[in-house]
Amino acid sequence: SNHWCCNVATTRRIVQSHSKLIYTKQVKDRVSHHHCGFLGLSRCARHHYYYVSVPAYKTTYTYRTIHTTCPSSHLVCCKDYILVADNCIPLSEIPNIKDDLIKLHNANIPVGR
Numbered sequence: 001s002n003h004w005c006c007n008v009a010t011t012r013r014i015v016q017s018h019s020k021l022i023y024t025k026q027v028k029d030r031v032s033h034h035h036c037g038f039l040g041l042s043r044c045a046r047h048h049y050y051y052v053s054v055p056a057y058k059t060t061y062t063y064r065t066i067h068t069t070c071p072s073s074h075l076v077c078c079k080d081y082i083l084v085a086d087n088c089i090p091l092s093e094i095p096n097i098k099d100d101l102i103k104l105h106n107a108n109i110p111v112g113r
Helices: 091-106
Strands: 004-006 011-036 042-067 075-077 081-084 087-090
Touching: 075 081, 081 091, 087 091
Parallel strands: none
Antiparallel strands: 004 075, 011 042, 081 087
């Protein structure tokens, strides 16, 4: 089975943004004052509401994940595995093959990198 892992990230997140100029409507209030009431002794306000067009930018974002392959120089044994004779062996198996590893080492046969 395959127990090789990569020690660098194999995904990259790409963010694209797109901005668009939009115009929104905004209500404005122009107030004017005039004399009113009995003999015009009071002062009253007259409201004149109107709309103005206000420019704004609307930005949308798109996210993509790109998967890449692991460079061979970054391949390592996964957690709880150890490299023995170019194979990733579970650490739990080392006691069972200890005598074989000693024989390989004594025969000058490399058992690890």
